[in-house]
Structures are given as structure tokens and as C-alpha cells.
């Protein structure tokens with residue numbers, strides 16, 4: 001039985017997991033959930049933190065949430081090789097984990113920017129929130145200074161988790177300025193060419209754009 005992913009298309013962490021599954025050629029059973037379902041008994045039983053993505057791998061009697069943890073599990077359990085997360089290379093694992101921890105920080109900054117708009121409290125991303133995002137993008141520029149991918153010489157799950165978020169920033173706030181962020185821009189253009197990028201992100205990016213531009217109500 002295919003592992004089941006509870007997801008929302010608009011959610012960057014969910015899109016990151018979709019990309020990881022595609023990257024390793026794994027078919028998932030997809031269960032789309034709405035925002036207002038997240039605090040139902042069914043979801044809270046799976047994830048008391050009431051967030052998506054959530055992965056239920058019934059064959060393995062295993063449930064896990066958080067996009068980064070799910071990505072590590074899927075690669076370890078189902079990938080034919082471990083290049084996306086080389087678990088025996090402890091230094092590379094440490095760098096990938098550090099980058100994914102940074103992804104959480106960037107996620108919080110994006111949430112601070114988008115949430116007030118999605119909730120109808122503000123109309124546009126505030127200058128302060130925008131500056132915070134720009135500061136984080138600047139750090140990504142530093143990570144990419146001497147290496148082509150976020151955690152080094154090869155594509156890893158850190159690229160895929162950060163990619164889903166950077167694509168969202170580009171869609172709903174501002175384009176990644178190649179003058180200001182040349183390395184990030186180069187990485188982003190290359191990552192968008194991944195065969196599965198469009199398929200995993202298009203619907204969610206469109207939806208996110210509509211949510212932030214008030215074209216559809218959040219709830």
C-alpha cells in the first residue's frame with residue numbers, strides 16, 4: 001500500500017514532500033485536507049501539532065509529520081540510493097539538517113508576512129516582514145557562495161524543502177532579484193528546471209497567490 005500524505009496544495013512544506021516523493025520515484029496516496037479540518041479528531045490523532053504535511057505509512061505502522069522528518073524517512077525507506085540524504089556521511093547530514101533548520105526559520109518569516117494578509121488583518125506584506133524575508137534570502141545567497149546546491153555539490157532534500165518556500169516568496173511577494181541575489185537566482189532558475197517542479201508546485205503556487213491576493217477566502 002502506498003504511504004498516504006495528508007496535504008494542502010498551497011502549503012510549501014507539503015509541496016516539498018511531493019517533490020521528494022517524485023525525486024525518488026515513489027507513488028503516494030494523496031489526501032487533500034482543508035485548513036478547517038486540521039483540528040478535527042482524525043487529524044489531531046495523527047498529529048497533535050495539527051499541521052500538514054502528515055505521512056501515514058500503514059505497511060510500516062509508522063506515522064510522521066514535519067516536511068523535513070518526512071523527507072528523511074522517505075529517502076531512507078524508499079529511495080534506491082541515498083544521494084538526497086546520505087545518512088552515513090555524518091558531516092553532510094549535519095549540513096543538510098542545518099539548512100533544513102534554516103528552512104524552518106524562513107518559513108516562520110514567510111508566515112509572519114503572509115498570515116496577516118490571509119486573515120484579512122493587513123492588505124499588503126509589511127515593510128518589516130519584507131525586510132526579514134530579504135535578510136533570510138541574503139543568508140541563502142551566502143550558503144550558495146561556493147557551492148551549486150544548498151548543502152554542497154549535489155541536490156539534497158534541503159534544496160527541495162527550501163525550493164518550495166522560495167518559489168512561494170517569488171510567486172506572492174517579490175521576484176528573486178538576480179542583481180541582489182545572483183547565486184540564489186542561479187540556483188532557483190536551475191531548481192525550477194527539475195522535471196517534477198511544475199507538477200508539484202503549480203496548483204499550490206496559484207492557490208497561494210490567490211489567498212494572499214484575497215481572490216479566495218482562506219476558510
Ligand SMILES: N[C@@H](CCC(=O)N[C@@H](CS)C(=O)NCC(=O)O)C(=O)O
Nearest residue numbers: 011012013050051052053066067068
Ligand atoms: N515545520 C513544519 C511546518 C508545517 C506547517 O506549519 N504547516 C502549515 C501549513 S503551511 C499548517 O499546517 N498550519 C496549520 C496550523 O498550524 O494549525 C513542516 O515543515 O512540516
